[in-house]
Amino acid sequence: MIHLEKRAEPSKTWTAFTPVLAVILTMIAGGLMFAALGKDPFEALRTIFYDPLFSEQFSAYSRPQLLVKAGPLILIAIGLSLGFRAGIWNIGAEGQYIIGAICGAAVGLALYPSQSWLIYPVMILAGAFGGWAWAMIPAILKTRFNTNEILVSLLLVYVAEQLLASMALSTLRNPEGNGFPGSRNLSQHWATSNPELISGTGMHIGVLFGFIAVIMAYIMLNKHMLGFQIRLTGESPRAAQFAGVNPTRLILICLGTSGALAGLAGLFEVSGPAGQVSIDFNVGYGFTAIIVAFLGRLHPVGILLAGLLMALTYIGGELAQFMLGLPGASIQAFQGMLLFFLLGVDVLTNFRIRIGHGGKK
């Protein structure tokens, strides 16, 4: 009989090793899934995890994509991790991402075709503001009426998607687009574009912001009272209250920050890799970022690595779709599995597995 025994202290070794173990287990389970789909599991795994980085044929295209895809994931996940640590569950980052993109793009489009260098900074501010404002809805409902932020933030994703459709089809539609849906292309107009900073690396302003967010979050969580208060609230809300933490303020800060970062990610995406506001420019980064945040153990450096890994599964997944005809959805299932395994093996951090007597406890 197997039973669990609580450790006196969380195991430091396992804290670091569980994500690695989860990745290994996911590869095994994913391999089985690919085999069930009639593909060679080893070839599939190699195509997803190895070829994008090292194959001569694809790496030239794939490598820069790594940062392009990891940038928004990291930016969003860093914001989410702050709230998750404090027990504040913003799961509507996808909506904040969309609204940030719409607001930022709207500023750029309104000022088109002006060439001032001031336009892009204003777009950045507008993008952050849009995401922030969208996140303030669940935040204020939570602090004023104690409404569940999980449900509100998530339901607002569907509202944001409808808004996006409306924007792409009417309000922001390209007047010179011959009636096709979608806005003007922002990335083709230098004043509104988020260009690749170093050619061939995929590094754009958004990726830079992602790295800065990692550093800022690290400093805040480890060196600053605010970070301490966030961790304390998540560990023990009552002790936090005793320590004088103002829960309302913390909810506003955590949801606001994650919203603003998600909004930024949206703006950088829509003015860079996506290029325009279209009905489906968002590809679920807001949801995948939740996996990234957990996979990174809500730790800034962990999130950085997890973001890169998750970006790799996206690129590798596309490659596998192209090369092996592996269904695109299998990557989504693969990512979901990764989160399952991570949550499952997490038990090793706080508990010891005992085999033997002791009974079914």
Add this chain to the structure above:
Amino acid sequence: MSDLLLDIKGLTKAYPGVVANDDVSFSIQKGEVHALLGENGAGKSTLVKMIYGLVRPDKGDMQLKAATFAPQEPRAARASGVAMVFQHFSLFDALNVAENIALGMENPPKQRELAKRITEVSQAYGLPLDPTRMVGDLSAGERQRVEIIRCLLQDPSLLIMDEPTSVLTPQEVEVLFKTLRKLREEGTSILYISHKLEEIRAICDAATILRRGKVVATSDPKTASARELAELMVGSTLHQPERATQELGDVMLEVNDLSTASASPFGTSLKSINLKVRKGEVLGVGGVAGNGQDELLAALSGESLSSANSVIIDGNPIGNLGPNDRRHIGVLSAPEERLGHAAAPDMSLTENALLTGSKRENLAENGFINWGKTREFAEKIISDFDVRTPGPSHVARSLSGGNLQKFVIGREILQRPEVLVVNQPTWGVDAAAAADIRQALLDLAAAGTALVVISQDLDELMEISTNFAALHHGHLSETRPCKGLTVDEIGLMLGGADAAA
């Protein structure tokens, strides 16, 4: 031989790092009230959990009514006639009395029938109870009645009672003892767990004393003195706290007409509390659990706010200030719940030192934490208060209750409070640590701090307080000097007689 009810032989139960019960043997006769004595951590609760089927022994066996008794689960124990009244955690706040009782029975009758039987039994044993009331709205004493009646409805041959009087006023204790004596006359055996020696001498026929998981003695409590029993239990002579007699200073803390609504649905609201504490004074606040102790601490610590003038420190109104602003002017506190309120269980002792110390110890500058200084502060607490831990990087929950309590109290005392409010400072703490903590509180008072000690342990309050007041349903009685207070008077105060007058 026919008088033997339960015979326990060689029970052993080990948990990683600790042998909770080591070769425990004793027996209970029919119609006997048998005391199980021991300090916290002596292994009493593991032992009764084995008898009740919640935990299975590693070794040893039990015989009930001359038949092998090895309950796999509480249900089996109940079926064999063993019932248990828990100290904590066995009632459901949001369910009514009848539902709670039905949950503890194997084959409960229909709800109407059950309600009738509850009323019958509760009258027969002098424990009035309304079956339709929500348990969360009951007082601690009434809640205990629910548990007792739940047991009695199953006609048990052995009734286990875990610290039954810790939630009762002296008058309620008398009622309980009457019930227990009636049960004994009817032939029911009672296993009575306690560390209160006077009670055991009053009610028990035999006593088994546990220390560190082993039976150290079996004696007749009627003949043994309380001191003998205490020394058997603790294993050494106890240090009695010393109280310096001194003049009291000016009024430091003043509470005027303080009323707050409780944050939790089944909590108690404070109703128009008035009190004054002088420099160097220890005000003991007694009361049965759930009469507003947590709320009083929260109102004084700043976790719940009130109007500015309802709390006055040294002439300054502070009722509207939060915990950190109060700490800034020297009002510190230590709540009852160590893990999860006074300290964050999964954070290190260094981080827990920062939890209340950041302001007064200047551990952060412009919001940036000085971890080196924080660690030094934690180390100082550990060394000054003899906290047994390998070091400040270990998490709070890895400490034993007594050590963590020393850390929590030490953390506040080292910040040189002007006013210190503590709730249940020695609850669940072993005797030696409890004595240390009491001495530290007295030393602090001698140095001129005004103290409010909230406790359910009357002996403790009488030992260290200058003045005494009691909480009852959120009201605070008038304050009276401890000297000359009789047990009867205290009992009346706890029961709220004073508030009605």
Add this chain to the structure above:
Amino acid sequence: MDLSAINPLVLITTLMIAATPILLAALGELVVEKSGVLNLGVEGMMITGAICGFAIAVETGNPAIGMLAAMVGGAMLSLIFAFLTQILLANQVATGLALTLFGLGLSSLLGQGYVGVKPPSTPKIEIPLLADLPIVGPVLFQHDMVVYFSIFMVVVIWATLKYSRLGLVLRAVGESHDAAHALGYKVVRIRIMAIMFGGAMAGLGGAYLSLVRVPQWVDGMTAGAGWIALAIVVFASWRAGRVLLGAYLFGGVTILQLNLQAAGVNLPVEYLSMSPYLITILVLVIMSAKGGRAALGAPAALGRVFHASS
């Protein structure tokens, strides 16, 4: 714009159909939450049920077998959640989210061959005599079996929770797992059963969506229905009767906005489409503004991890 095209009787009939998936899922989640577990994976279990039910119904040609398969599919998926949260003590919020993300991916994978396929139709059952009543008959008594089943389950769950021993034990476990454990109840086992029941109900709700309501298979077709079911449990203050009310209210809003779209109301389609979500949020706010947790009937142990120490 032509509002006269909206027939109130047809509206009620379609409302019942629109509400049924959410009603089923919300009833399942009600039982899960009553046992003290918060499973945010309703959306994932619904969509998995939707494709399992659809695929099996298409393969066997029998919608009833499809519905059963959906229940099994939903329950199997919920078993992952049960294992992670009850045995491995994982965080319920995170695991529920993972279940939803995984369910969306898995369903899309399973559904590859079924896009554009027509499912066998689910027969309507006319209740003898009652179905012949004027007006009321066609509106209330000419539905398929699942609609009747969903209403039947409202009654069953209400009565079980209120009057039966099983319901009492379930509520006790959700109220305080420590107390229930101390009395000897198998907290983990009871919760796993509740979670699987919730999974089966959500699966059936999903299958109703793909087999009757739409009826076809579309990726991500639940479109937030699972989340709305979660919101309805809160709206209902954890009471079965109110879940029915909430689901029908939501069904009404959905149908009304669809009818308004069809009638060509002078409001962009997107704004009408977002109205059900906005109204759900509004309802949540009103409910939460009214009172505290316990006043609303939330189980006290909801979402808390249970580990029997010692």
